[in-house]
Amino acid sequence: MFNVNFTGEFVAFFIFSVLIISGAVLMVSFTKVVHMVVSLAAVFIGIAGMFVLLQAEFLAFVQVLIYAGAVSILMIFGIMMTKHQDAEADRSRPLHETLTAIGALALFGILFYAIRQSEFPEPEQPLSQATDNTMEIGKLLFTNYVVPFELVSVLLTVAFIGAIVLAKKEAD
């Protein structure tokens, strides 16, 4: 089952997965909020690398741009605008944490079991490498997915206006 060929893709996957997992674990285990955000940025970049491996170059670009860039920065702004005890865990909740760990591990166990048990047939025809990925997505966006695309633009507008209204000081 683990007889994988040491292809270039596998090596790259291995490197990225190490980056992602270590970033995620560090994010959970760090105590300072800024460190957490930085490790999370590493995770985002790792995922962008995986997108590249999966021949989704445009998505990888978007991932870096939006997640590693915008969202991380947004989070840092959020951190700066609120007050934090640097050292968290002033009150530990051992029962709560244990139960959550058990739950998360059990969920992973079930998922892993399901993944191992499933048969994934080989794709009938691989995704064509020839065409430009970004071009293809652009075409799709403005043909098949034009309505969702426009709706997303509305959603984003509403979200940003809402965010401004919410975050605005009420006193003025």
Place this chain on the structure above:
Amino acid sequence: MLSSYLTMAAILFCIGLYGALVKRNAVIILLSIELMLNAVNLNLVAFSKYGVVPSLTGQMFTLFSIAVAAAEAAVGIAVLIALFRARGTVNVDEYDEMRR
């Protein structure tokens, strides 16, 4: 190769879940939720290449998902700031209005 990506996504999802449920700081909880969303995105993209019928639809889905996640992050942070202004804290265990 597909199962490796799926396993990777599962790991990421579970770590995100753990973080979302254990961390007190609301910002970190938001970050953990982003982590879970990313795990889902990874699944979608992996299926778009290695699925039975490979197509760009998975990538399109991911694209929308990212857009929604960005909106969620923005609104989430705004709500958080408003809450912080009202309650003076970002610790979620002090937000217990649901009990009252």
Place this chain on the structure above:
Amino acid sequence: MDTSFSQVAWLIPLFPFVAFLLLLAFGRGQRTLGVLLGSISSFAGLVLSILVLIEHMSDGTKYYQYSFKWLDFDGLTMNAGYEVTNLTALMLVVVTLVSFLVNVYSAGYMKGDERISVFYSYVALFSFSMLGLVLADNMLTLYIFWELVGVCSFLLVGFWFSKPEAKAAAKKAFIVTRIGDAGLLLGILLLYWYMPDHALDFVHIGNVFDGQTGIIAASVTTWIAILIFVGAVGKSGQFPLHVWLPDAMEGPTPISALIHAATMVAAGVYLVARTFDIFQASQTAMDVVAYIGGFTAIFAATIGVAQNDIKRILAYSTVSQLGYMMMALGLGSMTGGIFHLFTHAFFKALLFLGAGSVIHAVHTQNIQEMGGLSAKMKITTWTFGIGTLALSGIPPFSGFWSKDMILNTALHEKPVLFAVGVAAAFFTAFYMSRLFFLVFMGKPKGEQHAHESPASMTIPLIILAVLAAASGFIQTPWNNTLGTWLTDGAEKEHGGAGIVMVISAAVGLLGLYLGWLVFVKGTIARDAISSRAPWLVRLLERKYYMDEIYEALLVRPLRGLGYLLNAIDEYIVDGLVQLVSGTAVWFGRGGTRVQNGQIQTYGVVTVLGLIVLLVALVGRRFW
């Protein structure tokens, strides 16, 4: 006579009842309404009662009874109704007359009290209950009114409930008479059980017991009679249940007059007279009644000698005189008992109202602090003096004739009781002279601004004085009017025994003379007895330690039992209850811990639930 007054006799108790209802509805804040309604309603009752009595005096209508079906269960029918006999007619007049005079008198006595209309409504209810009791034609109806009388006395004795003594006295009166009531209830149940057809009306009772036909076994008859007598003992304050009566003096004085003369305590004597047929069927019961009555008469009279509270002396005097009545009934002379009840009602009401007038004037009840009131209170002094003479049995006042009749009967039936009666008569005369001379003669003591009471108080006194002086002449050794009228001449006559009259009068005069010697002339020192036998005086002052004996014998053990039961209740029963409720509370606490408002806790629970669900779904493969 087509429609007789007896047929509308049911109106008599209705007058005060209507007054009670009106006062209950509109009395709040009214000051004169109570006086008006109370006096008018009792006067109406009095007029009707007198008409009924006149009608019964003439030969035409002897008897009227009306009853209707009240309750009808399966195989059990209860009737309610009223009955007018000669005895009833006489009692109606006594009750309404005293009640009317008390109503008038209270207008003056209770003038300053802010709850005067409440007082009048209670008095009206009291009169209603007593009149209902008198008119009742069967034991059950009688028992209902009997209890009502008890409730009213409770309300009125405790009328000044802010005084702790009044509160305690009211409770005592209620609880002690309740013991008697329980006996009466048992007696009624026994009677109901053994009577043919379960009839409880007095006509049937009379028929069954009068003939001595042996329908009911002799032992059962004795038991029924004694149980009924227990009820009478409680209400009429006979030994050993007399303890509540002196304490009942905490109530307003007009109420004492009402209780002692016409209503509450007369109920017991009336009950025995009403069920006299049952008693006559059992010689044992008669003896019990006679001896208890005789013992009470001498027992209470001796206590009366040593008391200092004007109302308490009169209270013990009442107990003693009631003993006389019971003794007369027990000796088979219903005429004597009722005759004494009749005369006693007038002079005892007179004495109490006079005492009330004195208290009203000097604001104390201790006779040692009074003196020389005769100069300032002419009417009260004269009327009180007549009452004293009547009670002491000095001819020709009413008390002499009734007491004479009882003593005469005793001499013929049981000479021992004759001696007891004579001794009691002596003590009665002595303590009455002591009371009279200490209060009205001698020098005034302390700063007293005594003044004569208003007319609304003195007029009843004068009326009662006239009655107390003259009412004895309806039954003299030479003139057996009352006896013939009451009992249809069935009762054995004892004829006039001159020796009894002489002894009775002599003893009364001796008592008065001795009192005069001690308290006015001072020939005999006041502490002649107390210096030689202080224990005797203390014994009498402490009322033979009856209260203490009850406290030690009954109250303490009962209280101990109460504590024990309370402990059982508190620790065992409550423990069980608290275990149950504690479990529920514990579950509830657990529930609130889960429901803590923490979103993350909810999240964890959701995840765990999801896993359980997945395991349950997926895991089915493996088993």
